[in-house]
Amino acid sequence: MGSPDVTGTLAGATVGLQQEGLARDQLRGVTVTQEPALDRGLEELSQFFVGDKTMLDSLHCVAELAVHSIESVDYASVTMVIDGAISTGVFTHADAPEIEQVQYETGEGPSLDAFHTGEIARITSTPDPGRWPAFRKACVHHGMMSIVSIPMVIDGIPHGALNLYSRDHDAFEAAEIRTGRSLAVQAGVVIAYARAYWNAKQLSEHLEAALVHRAEIEQAKGVIIATTGASADEAFEILVKQSQHENRKLREVALDLVNSKIGRR
DSSP, rough: OOOOOOSSSSHHHHHHHTTTTHHHHHTSSSOOOOOOOHHHHHHHHTHHHOOOOOOHHHHHHHHHHHHHHHTTTEEEEEEEEEEEEEEEEESSSTHHHHHOOOOOOOOSSHHHHHHSSSEEESSSSSSSSHHHHHHHHHHHHOOOEEEEEEEETTTEEEEEEEEEEESSTTTOOHHHHHHHHHHHHHHHHHHHHHHHHHHHHHHHHHEEEEEEEHHHHHHHHHHHHHHOOOOHHHHHHHHHHHHHHHHHOOHHHHHHHHHHHHHHH
């Protein structure tokens, strides 16, 4: 991330979540619906946690589900952070990232607004004059007359936006937006859990590395104590002074000392 790559299979996250006893309904997110199409989609999303789907697989499932379960939707996409930059992570039609690229180049558009403000951003008729003129023009060029961008916010933290496009003017009734919001929650949960897993993994790796480095330094101190009769504190001070004198990391000095001792055996 900047951010680590969170597009891989999260088998480790699955084990951790299961060990914490999170129920299947919790893994599905916050919203429960009575719509068969949406429920089937949420069942597929659970495979992110208990199966072998990657994050992008699961997000693509959300986008496809939006197209199939919301009548007005012709295209769907997810705006998210990838390698430290906001971009289109998944999409159901190649036109979507082309349209959205205009936002990333100009720095303005409904997806970015939804992402940054946590509020739904909507254009009811893209040919009409209004906010985001460059984005509107790109939509019209690709035949998209309406768009709604729904933020993916989990615990107050924005994780992206679910973008829904329609060929119709004044598309997206209130019920359709409610369904879109339910899907956006699911997508946000996927990204939030993926990031939490990778943050925990990085912390674990850093702690493991620190323990390894500490062991090497302790070994080097032991060598100094054995050969000079210095105390533990004095041995450490000797390592620090040598590290500063040679302008090298303390761990590197310690490792060289331990290896040279082993080599003389």
